[in-house]
Amino acid sequence: MSGFFNSSIGRKYAMALSAFFLIIFLIIHLSVNLTSVFSKDVFNEFSHFMGTNPLIQFAMQPVLIFGVVFHFVMGFILELKNRSARAVKYVKNTGSANSTWMSRNMLLSGGVVLAFLVLHFIDFWIPEMNVKYLQGDMSGLLSDGEGYRYYEELVHKFESPLRVGAYVIAFVLLALHLLHGFTSAFQSIGATMGRRKTVQNIGKAYSILIPLGFIVVALFHHFNH
Amino acid sequence: MKLTLKIWRQKDAKAKGKMVAYQLDDVSPDMSFLEMLDVLNQDLIDKDEEPIAFDHDCREGICGMCSMFINGRAHGPDREITVCQLHMRSFKDGDTITIEPWRAKAFPIIKDLIVDRSSFDRIQQAGGFISVNTSGNTQDANNIPISKYAADTAMDAATCIGCGACVASCKNSSAMLFVGAKVSQYALLPQGRVEAVDRVKNMVAQMDLEGFGNCTNTGACEVECPKGISLENIARMNRELVKANLIKF
Secondary structure, three states, X not given: OHHHHHOHHHHHHHHHHHHHHHHHHHHHHHHHHHHHHHOXXXXXXXXXXXXXXXXXXXXXXXXXXXXXXXXXXXXXXXXXXXXXXXXXXXXXXXXXXOOOHHHHOHHHHXXXXXXXXXXXXXXXXXXXXXXXXXXXXOOOEOOXXXXXXXXXXXXXXXXXXXXXHHHHHHHHHHHHHHHHHHHHHHHHOOOOOOOHHHXXXXXXXXXXXXXXXXXXXXXXXXXXX | OOEEEEEEEOOOOOOOOEEXXXXXXXXXXXXXXXXXXXXXXXXXXXXXXXXXOOOOOOOOOOOOOOOEEEOOEEOOOOOOOOHHHOEHHHXXXXXXXXXXXXXXXXXXXXXXXXXXXXXXXXHHHOOOOOOOOOOOOOOOHHHOOOOHHHHHHHHHHHOOOOOOHHHHHOOOOEOHHHHHHHHHHHHOOHHHHOOHHHHHHHHHHHHHHOXXXXXXXXXXXXXXXXXXXXXXXXXXXXXXXHHHHHHOO
């Protein structure tokens, strides 16, 4: 089987499997985010559970980080290999005549999403790790001890129009990435046979609705507080 | 029609090539693209210049020799055609047309617009066949029932003429539409199932060895394929390779 994952198609499988994992992760992440629009308490409860449950913290979180890093590194390696397959470029190449902009610019859209993830880590993940594991405060409470801190932190982050702007741009690029990537992942594992249109339609719905959900949450908190 | 042609000229495999501009003043819109090149070559011969080397054979859309990238697209504008099926009426008076050979590391240029596609032959030789004795004792084809769906889909895959437009159009120079079609035409039929495991493994291994890029599912190959080979064949090949590895690992 190791030979399989060294083959060109095997690598596409690996790329698709990490994509599926990230596609499911986005649904879970958005579900939690959306609760913040409806109920401060439900959002706090979910956040506390996600932030302190050992299974999520020590099993799912490392897998997720590995998934993101793997998806990017593998994508980058494949891109380099693909570029080397054409040493001399065409003088004139009309790519728009036969393929979408999204399909030709996955490295660009993925790169923007990755840059956003760096910001996201600085905003949320590193402070979380600091409070929980360096300072040892696993309570999830505000400094005055009056209730959980998660909702307040979320609202605070979305005060800055600059951050919200960056957030919106990143999710538009994520939508473009998914508009090609979703169907592409299914195609790579051979699951589109006989149902390509269906997969494409589900992909379109997912690629627009999920990023839109994240954008709505950000704008909601920006304009409501 | 008056046309300006910018054509890739390269003396031999090792020489450094460049685009050279030519003028043609009296092109009929009824000419095929290859006839237009014939006229240009006759002009060049009359002027004692080296004619442009380009591949062509059947001139009826089935040989797939015409490895020309015209105005940024394999076989030029229009869908599901080869260059001999492209006519000058697809262009306008005064147009500038760029003509380049297929560009891929696995398709090295031999001269001008002629490329070496023997990498496709080697992929085919790695497994694109069934080992069957055809020395006069073959059984009646109708002894093995084959569904209409399988017969039609296998035939669709088998219409691939190995022209390489898929590789030329692909931003990654991937050969997966070609290999997918060749794997599929056998995978769909009972006669092909016997050697299916080794076939897909060996053909994909050879494809990787030849230095083609990896498919990123842009779909450019399907749009430019003169025979309308579907992306579904790539999905089938991907599936066949996993099946083959699960059976023997």
